[in-house]
Amino acid sequence: SEDPAAEVALRRVKLCGAKLVLGSATPSLTTYYRAKRGRYILLEMPNRINGVPMPKVDIVDMREEFLNGNNSIFSGLMIKRLKECLEKHEQAILFLNRRGYSSHAECRACGFVFTCPNCDVALTYHRFDESLRCHYCGANYKMPKTCPSCGREYIKYTGIGTQQVEEQLKLVFPNVRCLRMDMDTTSGKTAHRDILDAFTRHEADVLIGTQMVAKGLDFENVTLVGVLSADQALYGDDFRSYERAFDLLTQVAGRAGRGQYEGEAIIQTFTPENTVLSLAARQDYPAFYEGEIAVRKGMLYPPFADLCVVGFVGAREEKVARASEAFLQMLRTLAQAEYPQEPMRVLNPSPALISKVSNKYRYKLIVKCRNSRNFRRMISRLLTDFAKDRAFSDVTAFADINPDMIL
Numbered sequence: 001s002e003d004p005a006a007e008v009a010l011r012r013v014k015l016c017g018a019k020l021v022l023g024s025a026t027p028s029l030t031t032y033y034r035a036k037r038g039r040y041i042l043l044e045m046p047n048r049i050n051g052v053p054m055p056k057v058d059i060v061d062m063r064e065e066f067l068n069g070n071n072s073i074f075s076g077l078m079i080k081r082l083k084e085c086l087e088k089h090e091q092a093i094l095f096l097n098r099r100g101y102s103s104h105a106e107c108r109a110c111g112f113v114f115t116c117p118n119c120d121v122a123l124t125y126h127r128f129d130e131s132l133r134c135h136y137c138g139a140n141y142k143m144p145k146t147c148p149s150c151g152r153e154y155i156k157y158t159g160i161g162t163q164q165v166e167e168q169l170k171l172v173f174p175n176v177r178c179l180r181m182d183m184d185t186t187s188g189k190t191a192h193r194d195i196l197d198a199f200t201r202h203e204a205d206v207l208i209g210t211q212m213v214a215k216g217l218d219f220e221n222v223t224l225v226g227v228l229s230a231d232q233a234l235y236g237d238d239f240r241s242y243e244r245a246f247d248l249l250t251q252v253a254g255r256a257g258r259g260q261y262e263g264e265a266i267i268q269t270f271t272p273e274n275t276v277l278s279l280a281a282r283q284d285y286p287a288f289y290e291g292e293i294a295v296r297k298g299m300l301y302p303p304f305a306d307l308c309v310v311g312f313v314g315a316r317e318e319k320v321a322r323a324s325e326a327f328l329q330m331l332r333t334l335a336q337a338e339y340p341q342e343p344m345r346v347l348n349p350s351p352a353l354i355s356k357v358s359n360k361y362r363y364k365l366i367v368k369c370r371n372s373r374n375f376r377r378m379i380s381r382l383l384t385d386f387a388k389d390r391a392f393s394d395v396t397a398f399a400d401i402n403p404d405m406i407l
Helices: 004-016 029-036 062-067 076-087 162-172 191-200 241-253 275-281 285-299 317-338 373-388
Strands: 056-061 091-095 104-107 124-126 131-133 140-142 155-158 178-181 206-209 222-227 264-269 306-314 344-346 350-357 360-369 395-401
Touching (some): 029 285, 056 275, 178 191, 241 264, 275 285, 317 344, 317 360, 317 373, 317 395, 373 395
Antiparallel strands (some): 131 140, 344 360, 350 360
């Protein structure tokens, strides 16, 4: 489901005859579409409580910053506003949806990139313990001094993570008090609450975090929110990438100016011309919805169709690829013979976005369909028949209808 919690809640209220309230400043497109069509009662609250104004939002073109000689992760405007914020003894939140120090390490001499041997991803460099970690399988390696490929000491770190943000901020403002909230700092049982409580008590001036800091937080003294790289959220392999980016940027900007002081948000990007950014800056959900729902309708994506993603996992890539093709042929044959009335559009199998995780290769087959009882019965039969095929006994197949993330 697009929102598993909402789906479970909806099921519960149907069973016990209760009422369900879905509340969000940025509802999912599917939910809003249903509300606009009368399936849900739509109640809108366009203004903040007590008439508090929405924060002013500035979009900074990081291309111009670079051409003007600024190689910092902070734009000139960001540094200026942070300085003013600290001088007034107010607080700020800096958002970057990537933990670690750098997104990957590579050799400048030969181009070797440190990748996970178990997964098809680059290892993330964590400076606090000089390690390279895989955020998918959990593999952990000590950072070598020399390149494993050419043996030279020309290793550089590319991309930024929350650890580097914290380090760079302290270089600009040596006396700043920081708290960092990401998967690395919240592994303890009460760590999440401890960090938020400390920030509430103003034991820190700046809270640096991933999407953990984007929603639901209400700090009266926060007057500045900085989004260090909006582009990470915008460009993904999922049809919901723009929706998620708009949601994230709108929500995190809304953390500023919730008390007696006016708030400001700064969004740094290398693609300021992207309309999602300007719509998020204006907090204009209706305009975003109208544009995005038209694209969904033209491309036949939810809410205009359901999605069934059939995944294939195995130790040999060639076998997994063949298995996905074989399943496609089984689907065509069965659908034409016994389920011709079921509307569906099938996309050819392709590797998953992360094609290998924990030494298992992954392929996906996407079916645009109507989530009817007949369709589910057909998919169930196909999975059962596929599991009986000894030719693919070492390949696992599974189906997920309307998944939160496409494989």
